[in-house]
Amino acid sequence: MKQPRTEQLTDKIMQEFAKTLEMFDLSPSEARLFAYLYISEKALTLDEMASALGKSKTSMSTNIRSLSDLNLVTRIWKKGVRKDHYQANSQLFKAFMNSYISRWVDATSHQKQSLKEINLSIDENKSAYSSEEIKTIEERLEDIIDFHRRIELLFKEMKVEEK
Numbered sequence: 803m804k805q806p807r808t809e810q811l812t813d814k815i816m817q818e819f820a821k822t823l824e825m826f827d828l829s830p831s832e833a834r835l836f837a838y839l840y841i842s843e844k845a846l847t848l849d850e851m852a853s854a855l856g857k858s859k860t861s862m863s864t865n866i867r868s869l870s871d872l873n874l875v876t877r878i879w880k881k882g883v884r885k886d887h888y889q890a891n892s893q894l895f896k897a898f899m900n901s902y903i904s905r906w907v908d909a910t911s912h913q914k915q916s917l918k919e920i921n922l923s924i925d926e927n928k929s930a931y932s933s934e935e936i937k938t939i940e941e942r943l944e945d946i947i948d949f950h951r952r953i954e955l956l957f958k959e960m961k962v963e964e965k
Contacts, residue, residue, distance in 0.1 A: 815841060819837040819840070820834045823836055827905070828868075829865070832868055847885045847888075848885070848888075874898070874901060876891060896962040899962050904961075917943060917946055917950065921943050924943070
């Protein structure tokens with residue numbers, strides 16, 4: 803049986819959109835699920851998602867949890883219905899950019915802190931190193947810490963404000 807033209811079109815859009823979403827560190831399955839939810843006009847259950855995407859309900863549950871943790875989907879309550887429904891957040895740019903930026907800020911901040919701890923250990927053990935070698939290492943380490951500080955500041959400035 804042939805797919806109706808609108809389903810074919812929707813499938814093509816989902817495939818292309820999912821490729822873009824994967825650049826934001828989503829797995830292919832998460833990206834495809836988000837694209838499907840975004841294109842869908844209504845909130846869907848895990849069973850509906852699993853059926854539409856040909857995946858297991860367990861897989862959908864895992865992917866929904868990941869997308870929810872990134873604030874990309876919202877659980878919707880429906881009166882008289884026991885199953886959870888999920889809907890993609892509609893403010894695409896803001897949702898993705900803030901999620902991506904937050905991950906960069908967190909990772910950069912963590913790395914910067916680790917590098918500062920290394921710098922502190924160098925200061926505490928200076929006598930164990932030759933003075934010329936340690937001077938070069940300290941200069942490079944300061945440059946690397948500054949690099950991380952600048953990345954962190956840049957991404958914080960890029961954060962998309964609420965409107």
